Amino acid sequence: MQCIASNEWESSTASAEVSLVWDGPHFTHTFPPLEPLSPGQSLSLKCSATGLPLPQIVWTVDGQPVSDNWRLRIGDYVSSDGIVNSYVNISNVRVEDGGLYKCLALNGMNTAVHHNHVVVLGPVFVRPFAHNITAVAGHAVRVDCPANGHPIQSIQWFSGGSGSNQWTKLPQNHRQRALTNGTLIIESIESRTDERWYRCVVNGSSGGAGGGAGVGSTAHGNVYIEVLVAPVINPFHASPNLRE
Structure with missing residues (x-):
């Protein structure tokens, strides 16, 4: 990077080198193994990750995308320290909400994966x-x-x-x-x-x-x-x- 300042009498030049270190995603927080849930309970899963560029976090259950419905909400936000936080909240859980849940952090450099089973009685x-x-x-x-x-x-x-x-x-x-x-x-x-x-x-x-x-x-x-x-x-x- 170079900048040049000049007038009709003289000119001055300055330069600097900027290096960007791309970094694959890595988790700063993941959801732990859970005890079996009873139907009607609530469930909250959270994964947080960082990287350069900032990763996107997606969720799957048994290999299929997790989708919003009236009982299930997916959301994410970026904190001031550059960490992407993503969560899945399920109210009034049912047997069909159980399965192998995965959060995947992707940023084009690499992919980080975390998973745990959710069991509903x-x-x-x-x-x-x-x-x-x-x-x-x-x-x-x-x-x-x-x-x-x-x-x-x-x-x-x-x-x-x-x-x-x-x-x-x-x-x-x-x-x-x-x-x-x-x-x-x-x-x-x-x-x-x-x-x-x-x-x-x-x-x-x-x-x-x-x-x-x-x-x-x-x-x-x-x-x-x-x-x-x-x-x-x-x-x-x-x-x-x-x-x-």
Whole structure:
């Protein structure tokens, strides 16, 4: 940066160098793990972050954007010390408000992520999958069942053909793993055998502070996995008799 002052007799010049140090976002405050909530209680989640440029904070629950409604409000403000504060307030919580909440701070340089589960006592509930899943053959795929409610006795995974009511319990082979936390992992996914509908089934149980609120409750969610096969270029061999 340079400035020049002059008149008809003389001129004077001064210069200075200004350096901007871009900084990815980092959190100064995040919401802690919470005890299970009873329906009707209020919930407040807050994340604060800073960075250069100032980050934007967005919220998701079970991988889907958190949206305002008459019980849920999202807001943010920038404090005088350059910290972005964002919050989610929910009044009169319901079972369907539970899930894996994430706050993501983004500023074009990097992304910082914080997450914790919010558990609401009551019958089990599976949030509908936002979209089907597209995978590339030969790669591993991980699918998390968006199960909510409490207490949960078990989460199981099944697969079925398109339009079929016949579901087969997983795993069926060494490439599949159905974890007790509701995660399905398929290693080296194949188009011929793995492209199909998948269903996670959640069973509620009695016990805990819910006073048996989950007894006998069952819920499920379906998602389709499409498997794409990457193109392959076969080597070509020139004829030894080829001439220019």
